[in-house]
Amino acid sequence: MQTKYILDEKDIPKKWYNILSEMPNKPHPPLHPGTIKPIGPEDLAPLFPMALIEQEVSLEKYIDIPEEVLNILTMWRPTPLYRAHRLEKAIGTKSKIYYKYEGTSPAGSHKPNTAVAQAYYNKKEGVKKLSTETGAGQWGSSLALAGSLFGLEVKVYMVKVSYEQKPYRRALMEAWGANVVPSPTTETQAGRSILEKDPNSQGSLGIAISEAVEVAAQNADTKYSLGSVLNHVLHHQTIIGEECIKQMQMTGDYPDVVIASAGGGSNFAGIAFPFLREKIAGKNIKIVAVEPTACPTLTKGEFSYDFGDTVGLTPLVKMYTLGHDFMPPGIHAGGLRYHGMAPIVSQLYHDSLIEALSLEQAKIFEGASIFAKNEGIIPAPESAHAVQGAIEEAKKADEEGKTKTILFNLSGHGHFDMSAYTQYFSGKLEDSTLSEIKLKESLSSLPVV
């Protein structure tokens, strides 16, 4: 009874898939926040190296992965695909559940797939320093790792509440040599303006982005690095789904349903886009993005132009958004607390090529616990959304008397999130109820374009 499917290292994908090339409707163009006109490469040049700007707008179907990037990715790739025999038995389903496990990277999630690529292109173009933001710390630690491997300085603006609550994530970044500061800081104009209004601000991802972008825009040797949302970031993650397609062939099965959690959209894109290519070509696959009820970007947001950050420094992008000053409840899935969704993912959802589902925090820890006891791996709270999504899909199939093949992306482990599990086991998991009034307020602040 085989449970693990591993590709040979020589079969690691050599190209990223660019779904932009095949989307029936392309995402709307990003707009300059000042002129409200479509931005060009020159507008992005202060923030990103040219190679990444080219990838951002490319319409080529495939993009070659540089050998130097592959060399580092093979430190932990190809990653395993598992058949969840024990989980299936535990929940009593007749469906088959497979999961791709991305927690084998040193940073513990899928994020290094793009961090390594971004560090590589920046290094190649002579950049000395990268600035970025991080919430729960998955992204910050991944960029810290990549920076240390390419000899780049990394400055991380970490959302203050996480900085204080997650000292070990911070320690991880510091172990890889990054400079981590609690955001908002007094170092940037963005930070100072927030602190003037609220000296006790606990920070947010939107604020931290504002700070990291400002620093990159103002320093010639510094570029900005983003862990999700942007097109090139999503492309870089498709190595996950490309591996999965080959691994599913090894199993002899083919997924009826592909499931991933969605915050900014990168791990979802990673597993889903290569299967979407097959769906566009005629395969019958249901593809589901799972988000928290506390931050229901796809299921309750509006498809509208909005800023990527809180202060309004980034281009306006057309996406599903809860409003750029939306402040979600303090759920443990910090990586899913972003107000927006990647423009590509948003357009695909708008065009009904993918579906969305939102789940309560207590429910996802219930699923994570069943998973951990049976499959051994402790899911990150973010990834637990995909776990529970798969469990619910399997149960629904049982009720309908169907047998489905379900594939989900276990995007990372929860080794740095055990306090969340402790709270769950002690019955003290905080309420993740979304305030409908607050949501209405933040949606009403959407810029009129």
Next chain:
Amino acid sequence: MQTKYILDEKDIPKKWYNILSEMPNKPHPPLHPGTIKPIGPEDLAPLFPMALIEQEVSLEKYIDIPEEVLNILTMWRPTPLYRAHRLEKAIGTKSKIYYKYEGTSPAGSHKPNTAVAQAYYNKKEGVKKLSTETGAGQWGSSLALAGSLFGLEVKVYMVKVSYEQKPYRRALMEAWGANVVPSPTTETQAGRSILEKDPNSQGSLGIAISEAVEVAAQNADTKYSLGSVLNHVLHHQTIIGEECIKQMQMTGDYPDVVIASAGGGSNFAGIAFPFLREKIAGKNIKIVAVEPTACPTLTKGEFSYDFGDTVGLTPLVKMYTLGHDFMPPGIHAGGLRYHGMAPIVSQLYHDSLIEALSLEQAKIFEGASIFAKNEGIIPAPESAHAVQGAIEEAKKADEEGKTKTILFNLSGHGHFDMSAYTQYFSGKLEDSTLSEIKLKESLSSLPVV
């Protein structure tokens, strides 16, 4: 430039190696603590299932690994062997450094290799519950994982100071369904006797062993499980070295030096014993056990009969020991704070088949930091002893104008030890100096046999 060497799953070793079969001098027999006479299988029967007792005394060269055990081990095995190109470059050595990485198991170390086997044999003989002790938590979490996979209850006596300092390790065990209590407890006679003498006792591994053994001895449905020291535990770990031998063949190199950290001796045995088989057969290999200067069992202990626990419930075994009431400084490498050393490893050291080296705590974090920045993986403090041992061996070779092939065992990751890294980075790492007076005292308490 290849950095990772992975065996095909079909090449996973199917047998454990039993070095007892080939040792020039066998370890001295364990003695009954009451009669001071060699113990027989019947003395061990209350504590262990018969299959493990047979393995404990077996002189067969190889022991078949049951298929059910292999099925679970292949959830994360075979584990990778890496060539540390980046580390070599960072320290400027001409030697080649390889490392075997055992942190890919869900519990994050080599410990599940034996936990799974022990849970399997207990389950097969109808045992319902396992009791054990844990210090830093690596072993407790591994047995919790194995128990959850085989449907066995697991009770963990966790050294109180660790229970309080490491809530996330505890949460990990609880996530796998184990019942974890701070030792000493009032549940056992052993615990009560310690608390009578010192109500504020912070516990020790020796005390926790006393409690776990007592509970197993008094309950028919409960057996005891130990994560190191015993012969069968060491056998189970040889899968590490057996894989390494095949992987080194893939590299085209052969190790001049094999290095591992040593607490009770299990990860050391795991990588070293299969190479010792080749050394006994004529190969020229230097094999080094690295221990902390704070708990220098091999380098400063005596080769003497002693108890495995503090209270004196276990058989007397001939081993290198610092005395069963030795209380080491509170270093972060909790897994290396045991007063004794496995009888097999002790005998091999006594017979000069292996060497030993002790390293200061600050030094091992220096090595761990260089390693993390260059190889990506954050070593567990225990494993960091092997890292620094390898760095020193490489530097020595450079000084001597030699080029060596060095192989070490990176037995686990440090995701649950980041507070130690934080202390190191902030320059606040506590002193790990051993009190010579205390050592002398505890050595003077060795039982006269």
